[in-house]
Amino acid sequence: MALLLAMAANIGVSTMVSSFRLTFTGFLDQRLASELYVSTESPEEARALEQFVAPLVTEVLPLLSVEAELAGLPAELYGARIGATYRDNWVFLDEAPEVWDQIANGSAVLVNEQLARRARIWVGDSLTIAPELSLPIVGVFGDYGNPIGQAIISEPLFAKLHPNVGATRFGLRTDTPVALRTALSDEFGMPAQSITDQSQIKAFSLAVFERTFTVTAALNVLTLSVAGFAIFMSLLTLAGMRLPQLAPAWALGLTRRRLGQLELIRAVVLAVLTAVLALPLGLVLAWVLLAIVNVEAFGWRLPMYVFPGDYAVLGLFALVAAILAAAWPARRLARTPPADLLKVFANER
Structure with missing residues (x-):
C-alpha cells in the first residue's frame, strides 16, 4: 500500500508538471x-x-x-x-x-x-x-x-x-x-x-519553471524512499512471524537459501503488480489535478500528456526500492538457524 500510494502520487504529480512544462514551452513560443x-x-x-x-x-x-x-x-x-x-x-x-x-x-x-x-x-x-x-x-x-x-x-x-x-x-x-x-x-x-x-525572456521563464521541476523530482525520490522504508520495516517484522509458515516447507526439503530467494522473488512480484496497479491510479490523479483542481485554483485547464518512458523509469526505481527493502529480511531468513525452524514443531504430536 505504501508503494502503491507513493507511485500513484509520483505518476500524478510528475504527469501534471511535465504536461505543464510542454504546454508552457509552446505557450512561450506563441506569445514571445x-x-x-x-x-x-x-x-x-x-x-x-x-x-x-x-x-x-x-x-x-x-x-x-x-x-x-x-x-x-x-x-x-x-x-x-x-x-x-x-x-x-x-x-x-x-x-x-x-x-x-x-x-x-x-x-x-x-x-x-x-x-x-x-x-x-x-x-x-x-x-x-x-x-x-x-x-x-x-x-x-x-x-x-x-x-x-x-x-x-x-x-x-x-x-x-x-x-x-x-x-x-x-x-x-x-x-x-x-x-x-x-x-x-x-x-x-x-x-x-x-x-x-526574446531568448533572454524565454530562458528566464524556463529557468523559473525548471526549479519547480527539480523540486518535484526531489519529492518523487523522497516519497519512494519513504515507501521503501515502510516496505523494509514491514518485511522485517513479518520475517519472524512467517517462520511457522515456512518451517514446514523447510522440513519438506527446501533449503533456507531457497526460502530466502523465494521471499525476495515474492517481494519483486508484488512490486511489479503494485506498479501495474499504480499506473492507472496515477493517471486518474493527474487528470483530476489538471482538469479539476487546476481549473478551480487558477482558472485554466492544462492538456494532459502521457510519458511512458518516465513511467518505466519510475517502475524501475520502485522495483529497486522493493528489492533493497526485501534483501535484508530475505537474507535473515536464509541464515535462520535450523534450531529456530525446529522449534516450530516442538509442540507437535
Whole structure:
C-alpha cells in the first residue's frame, strides 16, 4: 500500500508538471514570437522608433493595453496589430471560422480561458468591452500563468476606444536580431536596458519553471524512499512471524537459501503488480489535478500528456526500492538457524 500510494502520487504529480512544462514551452513560443522587445520613454520617441525600424523589420507589433472591467471582472484589454505573427503562431482552445479576419476588421473580440471560465462565456457569446459596445467572441486562447482575464481587439478599434493610450513598448520581428540591436543602439541611440532579446525572456521563464521541476523530482525520490522504508520495516517484522509458515516447507526439503530467494522473488512480484496497479491510479490523479483542481485554483485547464518512458523509469526505481527493502529480511531468513525452524514443531504430536 505504501508503494502503491507513493507511485500513484509520483505518476500524478510528475504527469501534471511535465504536461505543464510542454504546454508552457509552446505557450512561450506563441506569445514571445518577436525576436526583440523594446521600450520607449514617450509617444514621440515611439513614433520615431516605428519610422526608424520600418525598413529593418518584417513586422512591428505595438503592445497596447489598459485595465478594464469585463463581464463584471477585473481584466486587461489589449489592442493587436493583426498580421502574419498572430495568424501563424497563435493556437486557440476554441475558435470561429476566419477568426483573425473578424478581429482585424473590428467586429469581434478574443478572450483568454480565465475570463471565459469565470464569466461563463465562450465562442458565440457576446462581451461588452465599452459602454454600448458588445462584440461577439470568436476565439478563446490559453493564457497560462496569468491570474486575471484578458481580451484582445484590433489596434484601430482600441485607438478609437482609448485615443489617449499610445504604445511605448514594441515587439520587433526580424531575421537579423543582432544587426537590429546594433542599429538601435548605435544609430537610434536606444539604451541597452531598453532592448530585450526574446531568448533572454524565454530562458528566464524556463529557468523559473525548471526549479519547480527539480523540486518535484526531489519529492518523487523522497516519497519512494519513504515507501521503501515502510516496505523494509514491514518485511522485517513479518520475517519472524512467517517462520511457522515456512518451517514446514523447510522440513519438506527446501533449503533456507531457497526460502530466502523465494521471499525476495515474492517481494519483486508484488512490486511489479503494485506498479501495474499504480499506473492507472496515477493517471486518474493527474487528470483530476489538471482538469479539476487546476481549473478551480487558477482558472485554466492544462492538456494532459502521457510519458511512458518516465513511467518505466519510475517502475524501475520502485522495483529497486522493493528489492533493497526485501534483501535484508530475505537474507535473515536464509541464515535462520535450523534450531529456530525446529522449534516450530516442538509442540507437535
